[in-house]
Amino acid sequence: MQSKISVRNLSMIFGDKKEVKEAIALVNEGKSSIEIREKTKATVALNDVSFDIYDSELFVIVGLSGSGKSTLIRCLDLLNKPTLGDVVIDDVTINKLSTKELREFRRNKISMVFQSFGLLSHRNVLKNVEYGLEVRNVDKVERRKKALDYIKVVGLDGWEEMKPSQLSGGMKQRVGLARALTSEPEILLMDEPYGALDPLIRREMQNELLSLEDYINKTIVFITHDMNEAFKLGDRIALMKDGKVVQIGTPQEFFDNPANDYVKDFIADVDKSKILKARSIMRKPDYVAKDDMLRTDLKDALEAKEMSFCYVVDKDNYLKGFVLLEDIKKSRASSIEGLIKENEIKVFRNDVLNDVWHHFDNADYYVAVVDTKNKLRGVISNDDIIAALK
Ligand SMILES: Nc1ncnc2c1ncn2[C@@H]1O[C@H](COP(=O)(O)OP(=O)(O)OP(=O)(O)O)[C@@H](O)[C@H]1O
Numbered sequence: 482m483q484s485k486i487s488v489r490n491l492s493m494i495f496g497d498k499k500e501v502k503e504a505i506a507l508v509n510e511g512k513s514s515i516e517i518r519e520k521t522k523a524t525v526a527l528n529d530v531s532f533d534i535y536d537s538e539l540f541v542i543v544g545l546s547g548s549g550k551s552t553l554i555r556c557l558d559l560l561n562k563p564t565l566g567d568v569v570i571d572d573v574t575i576n577k578l579s580t581k582e583l584r585e586f587r588r589n590k591i592s593m594v595f596q597s598f599g600l601l602s603h604r605n606v607l608k609n610v611e612y613g614l615e616v617r618n619v620d621k622v623e624r625r626k627k628a629l630d631y632i633k634v635v636g637l638d639g640w641e642e643m644k645p646s647q648l649s650g651g652m653k654q655r656v657g658l659a660r661a662l663t664s665e666p667e668i669l670l671m672d673e674p675y676g677a678l679d680p681l682i683r684r685e686m687q688n689e690l691l692s693l694e695d696y697i698n699k700t701i702v703f704i705t706h707d708m709n710e711a712f713k714l715g716d717r718i719a720l721m722k723d724g725k726v727v728q729i730g731t732p733q734e735f736f737d738n739p740a741n742d743y744v745k746d747f748i749a750d751v752d753k754s755k756i757l758k759a760r761s762i763m764r765k766p767d768y769v770a771k772d773d774m775l776r777t778d779l780k781d782a783l784e785a786k787e788m789s790f791c792y793v794v795d796k797d798n799y800l801k802g803f804v805l806l807e808d809i810k811k812s813r814a815s816s817i818e819g820l821i822k823e824n825e826i827k828v829f830r831n832d833v834l835n836d837v838w839h840h841f842d843n844a845d846y847y848v849a850v851v852d853t854k855n856k857l858r859g860v861i862s863n864d865d866i867i868a869a870l871k
């Protein structure tokens with residue numbers, strides 16, 4: 482996996498100059514934030530944190546109030562300038578950039594969606610969404626076009642003329658999201674975006690975010706203090722406590738190997754079967770064929786890998802079906818085109834395992850996992866699913 486964001490020995494300390502200086506020495510000695518606060522009165526909101534966020538993943542930071550989540554996400558676009566350590570994005574150490582370089586970096590790479598929506602009350606939906614581009618000096622025609630495009634993406638077409646006061650919480654959040662998307666950032670930062678929404682709307686927004694993700698290829702960093710939300714959304718999750726990351730991993734890894742009792746307590750209320758999704762247990766297939774392959778080449782490849790079957794995709798990774806080695810051996814055709822069979826069972830990557838596991842009883846082979854656009858994202862075997870739900 483390619484690292485998109487690398488957080489290296491990051492510390493953020495709040496206090497007066499003397500306190501911070503004392504606290505830095507104690508952070509370097511490996512002292513806890515609580516000890517340091519007692520000794521120096523400084524708040525160590527982040528205490529020597531290091532981890533990587535991969536390209537295109539939905540990464541969730543979860544933890545109780547005050548654990549340092551917002552401080553951390555604000556360091557990722559340098560709204561907070563870290564006291565110690567580095568934030569490296571696409572191999573650029575962003576805390577070392579000049580003001581001008583940083584402005585350019587923010588313009589192209591990164592957008593933030595806030596919990597409080599941050600909408601301008603006197604502007605209608607369209608103008609609020611356009612605002613993101615206005616501050617970037619994008620010309621009027623392009624601004625309007627992009628704003629209308631993304632209003633559609635978030636499902637608000639028809640509401641362009643409404644003022645924020647006429648919108649529900651969920652709709653306001655969609656406006657904030659559309660505004661963040663207009664600049665087409667590679668990285669989307671979302672600080673408790675659904676915190677102010679009631680549970681029903683919240684669930685709807687979570688599902689929308691998951692399917693939106695199939696259309697916009699972005700690295701998303703999402704903050705929540707709700708463990709169920711974290712597990713529902715996250716490809717990987719970082720659990721924070723007192724400015725430290727206690728554990729980082731996939732939902733499955735949290736359930737299989739909770740790092741300590743704190744983590745165990747934290748996940749105790751999570752209903753695994755309702756939350757684990759296909760994407761959290763799928764694996765990369767050992768081998769995938771391209772639909773324009775020569776039959777003999779595929780025969781050689783499958784025999785070398787001792788596989789009796791494989792999935793077939795086109796050049797853009799859209800799933801075409803599967804082929805069986807026995808059919809390939811029987812055929813005399815030069816291409817594999819006529820040998821591709823359509824999948825009977827297909828699972829979407831955001832399907833909850835509990836809703837789809839019954840399919841696996843009838844599956845002769847491992848099952849293909851696709852996104853809503855039918856791109857092949859991974860595979861799951863019957864054994865995988867049994868192990869995950871046990
Ligand atoms: N600008 C600041 N000045 C002083 N202390 C701060 C500042 N920002 C954050 N803190 C402190 O840093 C710690 C972590 O705060 P942070 O806002 O990152 O927590 P959080 O995990 O986002 O909490 P919440 O779930 O309530 O949003 C807290 O003790 C907070 O009081």
Ligand SMILES: [Mg+2]
Pocket residue numbers: 550551552
């Ligand atoms: Mg916060």
